[in-house]
Amino acid sequence: xxxxxxxxxxxxxxxxxxxxxxxxxxxxxxxxxxxxxxxxxxxxxxxxxxxxxxxxxxxxxxxxxxxxxxxxxxxxxxxxxxxxxxxxxxxxxxxxxxxxxxxxxxxxxxxxxxxxxxxxxxxxxxxxxxxx
Amino acid sequence: xxxxxxxxxxxxxxxxxxxxxxxxxxxxxxxxxxxxxxxxxxxxxxxxxxxxxxxxxxxxxxxxxxxxxxxxxxxxxxxxxxxxxxxxxxxxxxxxxxxxxxxxxxxxxxxxxxxxxxxxxxxxxxxxxxxxxxxxxxxxxxxxxxxxxxxxxxxxxxxxxxxxxxxxxxxxxxxxxxxxxxxxxxxxxxxxxxxxxxxxxxxxxxxxxxxxxxxxxxxxxxxxxxxxxxxxxxxxxxxxxxxxxxxxxxxxxxxxxxxxxxxxxxxxxxxxxxxxxxxxxxxxxxxxxxxxxxxxxxxxxxxxxxxxxxxxxxxxxxxxxxxxxxxxxxxxxxxxxxxxxxxxxxxxxxxxxxxxxxxxxxxxxxxxxxxxxxxxxxxxxxxxxxxxxxxxxxxxxxxxxxxxxxxxxxxxxxxxxxxxxxxxxxxxxxxxxxxxxxxxxxx
Ligand SMILES: Cc1ncc(COP(=O)(O)O)c(C=O)c1O
Numbered sequence: 001x002x003x004x005x006x007x008x009x010x011x012x013x014x015x016x017x018x019x020x021x022x023x024x025x026x027x028x029x030x031x032x033x034x035x036x037x038x039x040x041x042x043x044x045x046x047x048x049x050x051x052x053x054x055x056x057x058x059x060x061x062x063x064x065x066x067x068x069x070x071x072x073x074x075x076x077x078x079x080x081x082x083x084x085x086x087x088x089x090x091x092x093x094x095x096x097x098x099x100x101x102x103x104x105x106x107x108x109x110x111x112x113x114x115x116x117x118x119x120x121x122x123x124x125x126x127x128x129x130x131x132x
Numbered sequence: 133x134x135x136x137x138x139x140x141x142x143x144x145x146x147x148x149x150x151x152x153x154x155x156x157x158x159x160x161x162x163x164x165x166x167x168x169x170x171x172x173x174x175x176x177x178x179x180x181x182x183x184x185x186x187x188x189x190x191x192x193x194x195x196x197x198x199x200x201x202x203x204x205x206x207x208x209x210x211x212x213x214x215x216x217x218x219x220x221x222x223x224x225x226x227x228x229x230x231x232x233x234x235x236x237x238x239x240x241x242x243x244x245x246x247x248x249x250x251x252x253x254x255x256x257x258x259x260x261x262x263x264x265x266x267x268x269x270x271x272x273x274x275x276x277x278x279x280x281x282x283x284x285x286x287x288x289x290x291x292x293x294x295x296x297x298x299x300x301x302x303x304x305x306x307x308x309x310x311x312x313x314x315x316x317x318x319x320x321x322x323x324x325x326x327x328x329x330x331x332x333x334x335x336x337x338x339x340x341x342x343x344x345x346x347x348x349x350x351x352x353x354x355x356x357x358x359x360x361x362x363x364x365x366x367x368x369x370x371x372x373x374x375x376x377x378x379x380x381x382x383x384x385x386x387x388x389x390x391x392x393x394x395x396x397x398x399x400x401x402x403x404x405x406x407x408x409x410x411x412x413x414x415x416x417x418x419x420x421x422x423x424x425x426x427x428x429x430x431x432x433x434x435x436x437x438x439x440x441x442x443x444x445x446x447x448x449x450x451x452x453x454x455x456x457x458x459x460x461x462x463x464x465x466x467x468x469x470x471x472x473x474x475x476x477x478x479x480x481x482x483x484x485x486x487x488x489x490x491x492x493x494x495x496x497x498x499x500x501x502x503x504x505x506x507x508x509x510x511x512x513x514x515x516x517x518x519x520x521x522x523x524x525x526x527x528x529x530x531x532x533x534x535x536x537x538x539x540x541x542x543x544x545x546x547x548x549x550x551x552x553x554x555x556x557x558x559x560x561x562x563x564x565x566x567x568x569x570x571x572x573x574x575x
Binding site: 004005010034036037038039060061062063064101104107 | 510511512513516517520527528529533536541542543571572
């Protein structure tokens with residue numbers, strides 16, 4: 001009845017086998033949509049060849065943010081970190097197969113952004129603020 | 133024009149008393165009460181005639197975010213642009229005189245609407261946020277010292293929170309919070325525990341934009357006075373829903389926005405007690421806020437222009453004046469009765485559905501807001517599913533993150549009513565919520 005909330009999205013939302021955390025992740029990151037209260041945690045296990053052997057997500061939020069993270073982590077397993085880095089926002093939206101309103105883009109891309117964050121080499125710790 | 137002599141400027145307490153009498157007469161029973169008929173004015177609001185998409189009419193239940201605009205307001209804004217699009221306080225030509233008269237006329241209407249002592253106490257701002265920041269940057273910076281305390285409540289909008297946090301960081305001021313009671317109304321005992329001789333400012337909402345809860349401002353005024361604290365009221369939600377008399381309530385500052393009360397965006401008001409405003413330095417410098425400038429310095433203009441640097445939002449101020457006229461023509465106690473009965477109906481229908489949790493304290497005097505969560509359905513998904521049926525609600529944290537942290541909720545859904553909402557709107561809301569549950573419960 002509702003193409004937005006079709007079976008596939010709800011399957012990923014309610015019964016995702018990708019949901020959870022890894023005991024020893026090689027890479028992980030947290031992402032939030034502060035204004036909506038969506039939160040995603042991403043764990044990636046990467047082997048010596050640079051292949052993602054396991055990818056998990058954890059968190060809370062709307063069906064779209066959670067389903068997108070589930071689909072993406074499923075897609076990443078067996079791919080290299082280079083391939084994962086190369087996944088574009090457009091490809092993420094294509095996986096969801098939903099026409100997005102601007103307001104929901106943030107939800108749809110939260111998992112993707114968090115994966116990208118996990119794959120980005122950690123920057124130097126922030127410089128202390130000048131006035132503190 | 134005005135709402136008549138019988139109940140022109142009702143204070144919080146009058147309204148509360150009146151509502152309790154009319155709604156909770158015998159053992160919480162709802163009494164029939166002459167109620168405002170929303171059908172009589174729906175044609176005034178062109179947005180109500182539009183379809184959200186072909187064949188889907190708009191059911192607008194996001195009034196706490198912003199209200200729809202009636203034709204008299206739209207026309208007043210347009211009249212400025214068409215008939216006298218000139219700057220104010222500057223030209224000696226006819227158009228400028230007409231613009232100035234309309235702009236200052238709007239100020240006068242607002243002063244009378246609030247029962248202020250004089251027009252000088254009405255400062256035009258961009259909105260509630262701007263008004264509160266003005267007080268923080270002017271009065272706050274000039275007055276507060278390290279160790280002074282500001283008392284807020286646990287249900288403040290970010291607009292009445294972040295400016296004080298910024299000031300606290302700058303000045304070493306301490307912020308305290310009055311908590312909510314278990315029924316999610318303001319806990320006055322907690323308020324009494326938090327207020328003390330170091331409290332220099334009480335800044336509190338008169339009505340929660342999330343819960344709809346009404347704060348008894350007269351109780352707050354009494355406590356602020358005996359502690360010797362200045363009182364600022366965030367009336368962004370209260371002014372659209374209650375008759376506010378600043379002198380009867382005895383507040384020092386009162387902030388609100390035009391756009392939640394049928395007026396345009398980009399215009400708001402800071403009411404300030406003249407004695408305080410007189411002592412306060414301006415925050416923004418420029419044209420119009422000075423009487424004399426030379427190379428060495430400037431002399432400030434008198435109130436209220438001292439705080440209105442630069443060309444103000446002229447059309448929007450005139451539009452707000454028209455909104456005040458528009459709202460003032462209705463018997464306000466009957467409009468309040470309508471809002472109440474919409475909330476009561478929503479409470480009844482939603483709690484009968486099952487799997488829906490109301491956050492709005494039940495059976496309380498309420499300013500037309502009902503907030504809830506639905507098991508298994510995230511508020512965002514709810515809002516999106518409802519939008520497909522043309523029902524506009526708000527989902528998220530409604531610019532009140534600390535309140536949501538207190539409630540332990542990541543997000544909530546909110547339906548909020550105004551004088552053009554009909555009972556059928558509530559019925560559609562309830563039906564569509566069940567629909568959303570079906571989408572999510574079918575597995
Ligand atoms: C209680 C409350 N305070 C402050 C604001 C801020 O108003 P504005 O965004 O018009 O400045 C709002 C509305 O968003 C509100 O509901």
